[in-house]
Amino acid sequence: MWFIPSSQGRRINLELTAHEFVIRAPVMQASLLQSSGIKKPFTEVIKANIGDAHAMGQRPITFLRQVVALCTYPNLLDSPSFPEDAKKRAKRILQGCGGNSLGSYTSSQGINCIREDVASYIERRDGGVPADPDNIYLTTGASDGISAILKILISGWGKSRTGVMIHIPQYPLYSAAISELDAIQVNYYLDEENCWALNVDELRRALNEARAYCNPKVLCVINPGNPTGQVQSRKCIEDVIHFAWEEKLFLLADEVYQDNVYSEGCQFHSFKKILYEMGPEYYNNVELASFHSTSKGYMGECGYRGGYMEVINLHPEIKGQLVKLLSVRLCPPVSGQAAMDIVVNPPVPGEESYAQFIKEKESVLNNLAKKAKLTEDMFSKIPGIHCNPLQGAMYAFPRIFIPSKAIEEAKAHKMAPDMFYCMKLLEETGICVVPGSGFGQREGTYHFRMTILPPVEKLKILLEKIKDFHIKFLEKYA
Amino acid sequence: MWFIPSSQGRRINLELTAHEFVIRAPVMQASLLQSSGIKKPFTEVIKANIGDAHAMGQRPITFLRQVVALCTYPNLLDSPSFPEDAKKRAKRILQGCGGNSLGSYTSSQGINCIREDVASYIERRDGGVPADPDNIYLTTGASDGISAILKILISGWGKSRTGVMIHIPQYPLYSAAISELDAIQVNYYLDEENCWALNVDELRRALNEARAYCNPKVLCVINPGNPTGQVQSRKCIEDVIHFAWEEKLFLLADEVYQDNVYSEGCQFHSFKKILYEMGPEYYNNVELASFHSTSKGYMGECGYRGGYMEVINLHPEIKGQLVKLLSVRLCPPVSGQAAMDIVVNPPVPGEESYAQFIKEKESVLNNLAKKAKLTEDMFSKIPGIHCNPLQGAMYAFPRIFIPSKAIEEAKAHKMAPDMFYCMKLLEETGICVVPGSGFGQREGTYHFRMTILPPVEKLKILLEKIKDFHIKFLEKYA
Structure with missing residues (x-):
């Protein structure tokens, strides 16, 4: 290996292209934790760090997959198990x-x-x-x-x-x-x-x-x-x-x-x-x-x-x-x-797949709305956390109060305080979220981003765990 | 529109990123020709300019598409019309x-x-x-x-x-x-x-x-x-x-x-x-x-x-x-x-899809080998064209002799001589190939690149047409 990269004269500034590093680092850390053999205080890592709906169990919209499957393997155009409106679009x-x-x-x-x-x-x-x-x-x-x-x-x-x-x-x-x-x-x-x-x-x-x-x-x-x-x-x-x-x-x-x-x-x-x-x-x-x-x-x-x-x-x-x-x-x-x-170009009223499509679409969107409300309500009950209404998209970005003792400890570890918080959260609960410093925030404020994508029951558990963690965190560093 | 781009200070030199322009320009020209309403001396445009096998009629390998379709629409994993080895890979x-x-x-x-x-x-x-x-x-x-x-x-x-x-x-x-x-x-x-x-x-x-x-x-x-x-x-x-x-x-x-x-x-x-x-x-x-x-x-x-x-x-x-x-x-x-x-990871001996896979694979490769030989042989018979053996890949890159009169006419049109040649070929025969100047060539030599992907019968016609065109071109500019 002789191609030693010289930072000097580099064309692209890769120090800052930490896009996925910011978002995925917690998961890598989680994998390390899982494979370390060290006994962990949790049984499962919950990846609430990235807007990856299917990975969180959301089911694909049937019609979309039918059309793509028909395009992929046109022999299926003769199959009676595929609806005509899907075949029409595939053709x-x-x-x-x-x-x-x-x-x-x-x-x-x-x-x-x-x-x-x-x-x-x-x-x-x-x-x-x-x-x-x-x-x-x-x-x-x-x-x-x-x-x-x-x-x-x-x-x-x-x-x-x-x-x-x-x-x-x-x-x-x-x-x-x-x-x-x-x-x-x-x-x-x-x-x-x-x-x-x-x-x-x-x-x-x-x-x-x-x-x-x-x-x-x-x-x-x-x-x-x-x-x-x-x-x-x-x-x-x-x-x-x-x-x-x-x-x-x-x-x-x-x-x-x-x-x-x-x-x-x-x-x-x-x-x-x-x-x-x-x-x-x-x-x-x-x-x-x-x-x-x-x-x-x-x-x-x-x-x-x-x-x-x-x-x-x-x-x-x-x-x-x-x-x-x-x-x-x-x-x-x-x-x-x-x-x-x-x-x-989804199914329209009168088409064979319309009813199922609307059912699936509304199920996903109603669920997301429910989870947005659930998240907002839960965060509003946790002392030291402030969360604006989740009007849209698929994330909560709550502001977290981090006690000065914790900030000092973070500094001693050469970590941003919210990174320190998120790492502790991960180590103690298995929940992956992304520190606000990865997105930018006003000096002296701290946040994290979490998705609202886990299934409702899992999201409830996740939010309860965050609550318990946060209260303990405040106590520990009071 | 006020965002007038200044060439000065541009970060990326787009003048030269003519990648697809080089390769696709002939097709655009062909479409113009087709839609111009002017009577053309050909009935069909043959796109021998880009290595796009399926567009030239090559059929997909069934096994590959079966696996991708199964991955796309996993309901098909229950279908008896898909082979087990494809299902195994999809799972x-x-x-x-x-x-x-x-x-x-x-x-x-x-x-x-x-x-x-x-x-x-x-x-x-x-x-x-x-x-x-x-x-x-x-x-x-x-x-x-x-x-x-x-x-x-x-x-x-x-x-x-x-x-x-x-x-x-x-x-x-x-x-x-x-x-x-x-x-x-x-x-x-x-x-x-x-x-x-x-x-x-x-x-x-x-x-x-x-x-x-x-x-x-x-x-x-x-x-x-x-x-x-x-x-x-x-x-x-x-x-x-x-x-x-x-x-x-x-x-x-x-x-x-x-x-x-x-x-x-x-x-x-x-x-x-x-x-x-x-x-x-x-x-x-x-x-x-x-x-x-x-x-x-x-x-x-x-x-x-x-x-x-x-x-x-x-x-x-x-x-x-x-x-x-x-x-x-x-x-x-x-x-x-x-x-x-x-x-x-294609089918292996003993697997259900192996025989069909090998048949399809060999059919494509044997066909390509046949077309490589056919192209080489045909070009070797055309005066003023020299073509090296097509040992591999999917293109011929014959050297063409362009008479000095044609070179002068090309210059008058502000065109590279081989571009001029390829445009004439397109206008007179409907065949799209790419001038050698798009790939680079030794000063004073001229070439074009054509794919050998058209079906054998079509390729024969194409090569005959090139032959006739070339002979007429030499005569015209002698």
């Missing part, structure tokens, strides 16, 4: 594939008929706001689209280096991509006291400060929020769009949780729709990229790596560069494209 | 998935049991040379692995900028990745007079010249060759390994065509095996990454984006960076991982 997808096979490359942008279905879905979702299949790019999960568009938008060096505004707490894909591309991460803080709302004054503060050292050009928003679970109001989205218009910022709207809204009075509004409704001055000028995915919602099909991106007002030159860039990875996985088709 | 793969679902994320490196199967495959292939699943990374097609390892290996600026040696003619993924990473492409030329052999003197010339302006650290080899179809001899591979050892170069062996060897007396030797057989001084020191894919061979499953990379002697720090980098894309598509499993 249509296969007709869009070279040689009618999922094994052919597709165009880099994705199969035409699926992009058409995505456009129709967006039009239905947005009450008729037009969507153009030419503006749709099928992607390898949403993360592929986000990385690609950031790659295209980022340029310059020194003070003209592109700044990318992201909210804190953030989802580590963003910090990882920004760091890998050597752009400048410009933080704006969500308002925890106000249910993690996005405040335009704070956006303006962050922008003005950043202009002293970089060229902020991109504004990222996740709605519903990850890790914070807030659902943005119509007014808030209008304010953000107006701000982006005023400041000529490219808007990146991560809307992968668009189906995950639980709280009474909350509703998902797409940035595209609001942009349109704000009138032509906005709609003809503001540049927007919006992302969706097969991984979240009620499908939870993370492993298929399916997704799409819709772009609005993208400069033709940028568009050309995007296509070139995407062409290097040849095409998104075709079975993921097929899965995406079913997300946007 | 094993599902046991490796969180919640027994293809819809869960896997580890960034890929599912454990599939990496174990890959390691066993490599051991069988290489006559017992040990392979460690920890050195196997499942990837999103081979291109994902190649891009990732290059990203990790490239560093430095100015004269210490990493140089990556690639053979000319090359596969445009390499030039695109090198350009995107802002590394230095160091060309070495394959010896066309000697059946595109790789000559170490030429490697040395290229390396020594490059050392004046960069730091060459990586040596890329494609075997069997793309676009040139040569199969490297054992001696040649030994020489290359010795050279890499001597010069401390990281070896990147693209072996995705390892199952595609046709010529009598030719045999695939993996770099890993030869490295091992050269003894511990080599085996303990030379750094190697080797790539394989579901897309080529006899499977041709391009759309699944399945692949793996095996690394040898990778520095632990580099390995850590690689895992971090791969973690940003979360995991390779899980259905692609399942497909890769069947590539390395």
Whole structure:
């Protein structure tokens, strides 16, 4: 081995691309614990660290899997055990594939008929706001689209280096991509006291400060929020769009949780729709990229790596560069494209599979809503924990009080205090959650992110265990 | 639209990432032609430009699709129409998935049991040379692995900028990745007079010249060759390994065509095996990454984006960076991982599906061998075309004589002469091939790449048409 990597001159800053490390480190630690042979005070590791629905026992939506299976093995098109509506969709997808096979490359942008279905879905979702299949790019999960568009938008060096505004707490894909591309991460803080709302004054503060050292050009928003679970109001989205218009910022709207809204009075509004409704001055000028995915919602099909991106007002030159860039990875996985088709083109009333589909979909979403409420209620009863309402997405991001004695002990272990807390939680209860420091948080505050994906009964036990742990933790370090 | 991209200060050089543009431009042109309404002298466009087997009518291997369908829709595990050996494999793969679902994320490196199967495959292939699943990374097609390892290996600026040696003619993924990473492409030329052999003197010339302006650290080899179809001899591979050892170069062996060897007396030797057989001084020191894919061979499953990379002697720090980098894309598509499993773990004698599997596999490979011979023979009969034997892979890369009058006309159209030739071929015959200038060629020589994937009867017609076109072309520009 002579290829000793020199940190000096490295092109990509990998120190910070700790995306999955942040999120998965607890699980690795858990495996170590399990295999160590040391007697543990728990019998099972519960992985509440990552939004991986099926791994937590959620069942796939039957119709989606039927269609993908039919596409995979078209002999099944003759089988009486598959419904006609699934066969119809599978045939249509296969007709869009070279040689009618999922094994052919597709165009880099994705199969035409699926992009058409995505456009129709967006039009239905947005009450008729037009969507153009030419503006749709099928992607390898949403993360592929986000990385690609950031790659295209980022340029310059020194003070003209592109700044990318992201909210804190953030989802580590963003910090990882920004760091890998050597752009400048410009933080704006969500308002925890106000249910993690996005405040335009704070956006303006962050922008003005950043202009002293970089060229902020991109504004990222996740709605519903990850890790914070807030659902943005119509007014808030209008304010953000107006701000982006005023400041000529490219808007990146991560809307992968668009189906995950639980709280009474909350509703998902797409940035595209609001942009349109704000009138032509906005709609003809503001540049927007919006992302969706097969991984979240009620499908939870993370492993298929399916997704799409819709772009609005993208400069033709940028568009050309995007296509070139995407062409290097040849095409998104075709079975993921097929899965995406079913997300946007599920059974409709009158079709054979409609009843079962709706039953399954509602079961998943009602369950998630129930678990969101359960989590919120349980946390509100634990002294030293404050948790905002879980309006959407699939995580709780409670604020935890960590006594100063514990903070000192963490420092002695060279750990962030919330990392110390999470490691203790893991060691004593087998529960994996992610420390807030992995997402960013206001100085002196501590949080963790946990998913609400475990089955209800397991989630109850998990929350009880966290409660007991937390009370003991407070006592120990009082 | 106000986000006008400034070429100045762009981070990624997209001018050269014309990977798919090079390869797909002819098809786009063909579509334009077809939709133009202008009367064309042909009835059908034949896409011989890209190695997309299923799009050319090759049928999927039944067993592979059965296993992936069973994994997709596990209800089928109860179906009597699926063989037991397929069910056994599907169950094993599902046991490796969180919640027994293809819809869960896997580890960034890929599912454990599939990496174990890959390691066993490599051991069988290489006559017992040990392979460690920890050195196997499942990837999103081979291109994902190649891009990732290059990203990790490239560093430095100015004269210490990493140089990556690639053979000319090359596969445009390499030039695109090198350009995107802002590394230095160091060309070495394959010896066309000697059946595109790789000559170490030429490697040395290229390396020594490059050392004046960069730091060459990586040596890329494609075997069997793309676009040139040569199969490297054992001696040649030994020489290359010795050279890499001597010069401390990281070896990147693209072996995705390892199952595609046709010529009598030719045999695939993996770099890993030869490295091992050269003894511990080599085996303990030379750094190697080797790539394989579901897309080529006899499977041709391009759309699944399945692949793996095996690394040898990778520095632990580099390995850590690689895992971090791969973690940003979360995991390779899980259905692609399942497909890769069947590539390395197909039916064995005694299993129910063995006979059909072997029949299908041999049918594809025998057909490809027949088409390789047919293509070689036909080209050898055309005056002004010289074609080396197609020893392996799935392309012909004939050298074409272009009269000086045609070269002048091409220049008047601001086109490379071989691009001009290929466009004329397309316009007059409907046949899409890729000009040699997209792959690189010695100054003053002209080539094109065509796949041998069309069905035999269609390939015969295609070759006849090329012959007629070429003779007319020579006459016209004589």
